[in-house]
Amino acid sequence: MATMQDVANLANVSLATVSFTINNSKPVSPKTRAKVEAAMKDLGYRRNAVGSALARGRTHVLALLYPALQHRFSPTSVRFFTSAADQARLRGYNLVLWPMSNDAEAVSELTSSGLVDGVVLMEVQLDDPRVAELSGSTVPFALIGRTRDTAGIPFVDVDxxxxxxxxxxxxxxxxxxxxxxxxxxxxxxxxxxxxxxxxxxxxxxxxxxxxxxxxxxxxxxxxxxxxxxxxxxxxxxxxxxxxxxxxxxxxxxxxxxxxxxxxxxxxxxxxxxxxxxxxxxxxxxxxxxxxxxxxADELGRLGVDTLIDRLDKLSDTLPQLLIECSYSSGATMGTAPKRKK
Amino acid sequence: MATMQDVANLANVSLATVSFTINNSKPVSPKTRAKVEAAMKDLGYRRNAVGSALARGRTHVLALLYPALQHRFSPTSVRFFTSAADQARLRGYNLVLWPMSNDAEAVSELTSSGLVDGVVLMEVQLDDPRVAELSGSTVPFALIGRTRDTAGIPFVDVDxxxxxxxxxxxxxxxxxxxxxxxxxxxxxxxxxxxxxxxxxxxxxxxxxxxxxxxxxxxxxxxxxxxxxxxxxxxxxxxxxxxxxxxxxxxxxxxxxxxxxxxxxxxxxxxxxxxxxxxxxxxxxxxxxxxxxxxxADELGRLGVDTLIDRLDKLSDTLPQLLIECSYSSGATMGTAPKRKK
Incomplete structure (x- = not known):
């Protein structure tokens, strides 16, 4: 997708000028406006992602749903998030952290909004109302975590x-x-x-x-x-x-x-x-x-890969992946005392 | 705004049935569909937030921009985020954490996308290219943090x-x-x-x-x-x-x-x-x-209030607010040693 910088380069104007033209935020001469608009047209640059999203059915935004207001976002959760966001960026998507409690209605409102192309769930429950809701929607999803019954559910999780x-x-x-x-x-x-x-x-x-x-x-x-x-x-x-x-x-x-x-x-x-x-x-x-x-880093990345592979129809397989934690020694582990102090 | 639950209550059907009807995800009888659609119409329920956003020019999504891939998200940053998201929820908005580096072009693409109604910036630099970009756009914004020159810039910050x-x-x-x-x-x-x-x-x-x-x-x-x-x-x-x-x-x-x-x-x-x-x-x-x-809790809340007051045109004043940290004693503070060990 063409960027504003591409438009600026082709029109031989500054990035700020492109922004002023697109947003009508400062006066731009008719000649400059014509140059910018010609470059936008040549490059197929869309000034309005919502209009563009409606036309293409895609916003290239992914939501990582996390009940952040109910369940404290831990340092390891931060690693899941940043790894997922990083991988999404590499693959041409924006992954945002969407604080949402574990209720089906909120998920339904989001998936029917058209604002996001897909969702990744965290803090999964054994019987998770969000998963039932997503299974009945047309929005692709993947779990970091897993439900009790995982039949047909794409997930990556800690073993x-x-x-x-x-x-x-x-x-x-x-x-x-x-x-x-x-x-x-x-x-x-x-x-x-x-x-x-x-x-x-x-x-x-x-x-x-x-x-x-x-x-x-x-x-x-x-x-x-x-x-x-x-x-x-x-x-x-x-x-x-x-x-x-x-x-x-x-x-x-x-x-x-x-x-x-x-x-x-x-x-x-x-x-x-x-x-x-x-x-x-x-x-x-x-x-x-x-x-x-x-x-966490591995699962964040794999969770996003799983979702994008489904979104882009790159894979027909159902990924279900468990990864063990790896041990690192530390001075708090020792032989059992004969008699505790 | 009417919720899916409101529609379900008025149509006297289950929430799942409303979801199936809206998303066409499972067959629904013509009679039930008619009941649900009548209720949606009565309540003014919008099935598609993107279409709705284009019509109203609003998505009710706010983005908290944080360079999470470049600057580690600390426990105190988490408090800023959850407090801001909580306050946004109370005032009828969804605040999402949008990982984005401190560059003007990414901000410009977001503001011209129409996907968000407003933005809150964190990790503000003294000369921040994002602030210059936002000042030239029509999307309302507020800073948690502040630039060197704060003339005309709405902000809340630690003193x-x-x-x-x-x-x-x-x-x-x-x-x-x-x-x-x-x-x-x-x-x-x-x-x-x-x-x-x-x-x-x-x-x-x-x-x-x-x-x-x-x-x-x-x-x-x-x-x-x-x-x-x-x-x-x-x-x-x-x-x-x-x-x-x-x-x-x-x-x-x-x-x-x-x-x-x-x-x-x-x-x-x-x-x-x-x-x-x-x-x-x-x-x-x-x-x-x-x-x-x-x-952090106070500033997260006030940052969102500042933004929403501007969005909803509730205030014409320019909020610029500094709050001191409060001291809590701890056993690591004591009188200076005469001679260090």
């Missing part, structure tokens, strides 16, 4: 099942037998059955039972204050526990700080590993936390 | 000048005479003359000189690893410095962790205060950092 199983086996190798999973809970009722939490709890329960371990679950809000509260609760309620799987990114550093404030040494008294977080978050703590890193 | 002066005077009261300002630098060349950094450096230089203090500036990348690097550099290059103003939110906790790793005690050896950050970030460290809290 929480495999990641959690590996984390538990790592604790076993270090001699730990009493574990706690800390997550962010369901939080807002709009996120009932939120996929990552539901799947992680299920596999944590199954694998700890299979391996004959003690496994408990704690939940707290997505913040440092939440992490410090969780640390107090952990110290009071789980005196025997020596291993923690922390799947609440924003509470992680606060949890470590709270344990230290309570006099715990890491990893001599308790080992902690972050799940589906990032190196940047875990190195906020001293010592740095061990972490299973979320494949 | 960095007053905040930094107060922070310096707080150090003086505690007996500190040798200070360092840590910031995120200019980073990407697209952010040359980035307002917050430029203004903070200027006032830091002026006030330390006026008060007869030693004042140096250090810069590092916006990450925990960047903070840990800065701590190493600080330990090596500023052995006499006892007070640090940390205006690099994402490096803050890593900086404290790095000082601790190097054997420094806070505040016995060094005092640190975060500038324009949040309680959530500073409580990731143990001990929690003192902080001048960014008025």
């Amino acid at each position: 929480f099942e495999s990641t959690v199983e590996k984390a538990i086996d790592r604790f076993i190798q270090l001699g730990h037998t009493d574990l706690v999973l800390v997550d962010g809970g369901i939080g807002n009722q709009l996120l009932g059955g939120y996929g990552p939490v539901a799947r992680t709890r299920k596999v944590f329960g199954e694998v700890t039972a299979q391996r004959g371990l003690s496994g408990a679950i704690m939940s707290g809000v997505h913040s440092s204050a939440g992490g410090r509260e969780l640390a107090k609760e952990f110290v009071a309620s789980h005196p025997e526990t020596t291993g923690v799987l922390m799947m609440n990114e924003q509470a992680g550093p606060g949890f470590v700080a709270g344990l230290q404030q309570a006099g715990y040494r890491l990893p001599q008294d308790v080992s902690v590993v972050a799940i589906a977080s990032s190196l940047d978050i875990v190195s906020m703590s001293e010592p740095e936390m061990a972490v299973y890193i979320s494949p | 960095f000048e007053s905040t930094v002066e107060k922070a310096i005077d707080r150090f003086i009261q505690l007996g500190h005479t040798d200070l360092v300002l840590v910031d995120g630098g200019i980073g990407n060349q697209l952010l040359g003359g980035y307002g917050p950094v430029a203004r903070t450096r200027k006032v830091f230089g002026e006030v330390t000189a006026q008060r007869g203090l030693s004042g140096a500036i250090m810069s590092g990348v916006h990450s925990s690893a960047g903070g840990r690097e800065l701590a190493k550099e600080f330990v090596a290059s500023h052995p006499e410095t006892t007070g640090v103003l940390m205006m690099n939110e994402q490096a803050g906790p890593g900086f404290v962790a790095g000082l601790q790793q190097a054997g420094y005690r806070l505040p016995q050896d060094v005092s640190v205060v975060a500038i324009a950050s949040s309680l959530d970030i500073v409580s990731m460290s143990e001990p929690e950092m003192a902080v001048y809290i960014s008025p």
